[in-house]
Amino acid sequence: MPEPRPAEPVAQAFEDQRGRLHAVAHRMLGSHADAEDVVQEAWLRLARQDTAAIDNLGGWLTTVVSRLSLDVLRSRKTHPQASYDDQLPELVVTLGIDPAPAPEETAALADSVGAALLVVLESLGPNERLAFVLHDLFAVPFDEIGRILGKSTDAAKMMASRARRKVQSAERPEETGPEQRAVVRAFLAASRSGNFDDLLRVLDPEVRLSVDTGGEPVVVLGATKVAANARFGAGGATIGRPALVDGRLGLVAWGADGRVMSVLAFTVTGDRITGIDVVSDPVRLARLDLPAPPLP
Known part of the structure; x- marks a missing residue:
């Protein structure tokens, strides 16, 4: 039997959330391909749900994407050889950077530095990475992060704090002056x-x-x-x-x-x-x- 499909308003609401969900998964996993797989799986799970029982669709989808991403990260820790190629940092290349960069080139540098952050995130444990990404990058409250992790709010705060210290102590990107x-x-x-x-x-x-x-x-x-x-x-x-x-x-x-x-x-x-x-x-x-x- 074909997969059930959500009603059109819910499908449109999902599409409105897709970019943010992909960004969450990409920051978690460091791979656009893996992020797309996670977002697609979230869509399939939504299709099997009674959407009338979902009070906050954005929060529900964030939880699903976060838990799926967490499963992928934990699988990598257990079987690192199975996903080695997928974990290679994806290059962010911006051509034509002049000695005096224009504003759009400064924006491109910000995107590149964001990619460099993914390399730092690879050093974090799965729970720390999720707590840091959701709170510091996407402003998800700690009580929600705790529920996703199956931990207390205070434990989620501690994980994000540890991750933040590691990120802040990591080597800063090179100057490009x-x-x-x-x-x-x-x-x-x-x-x-x-x-x-x-x-x-x-x-x-x-x-x-x-x-x-x-x-x-x-x-x-x-x-x-x-x-x-x-x-x-x-x-x-x-x-x-x-x-x-x-x-x-x-x-x-x-x-x-x-x-x-x-x-x-x-x-x-x-x-x-x-x-x-x-x-x-x-x-x-x-x-x-x-x-x-x-x-x-």
């Missing part, structure tokens, strides 16, 4: 020209290069080795464009066939680059909704 941009531009110019000495001038002696190719990450340590890799790898890309990558200064590189070859994100401390993260995994790159490469 003119000085940091100049360092990145100097690195890119030296990479294109193959000037080894210029590369060494902008790389911290203990710089760390990490490359995600889809398997085990490749890690290169030290300015000399990183400079050599940068110099010899510069010829692969035909077009590069500056970008923000998860709130950090970065670059998107396209190949001659028009496909994205790699996405780079730089960590800049003072006047030196201390970290470079490269994603060249075709699966992760395919998830990016990037336009065709600009004309050279």
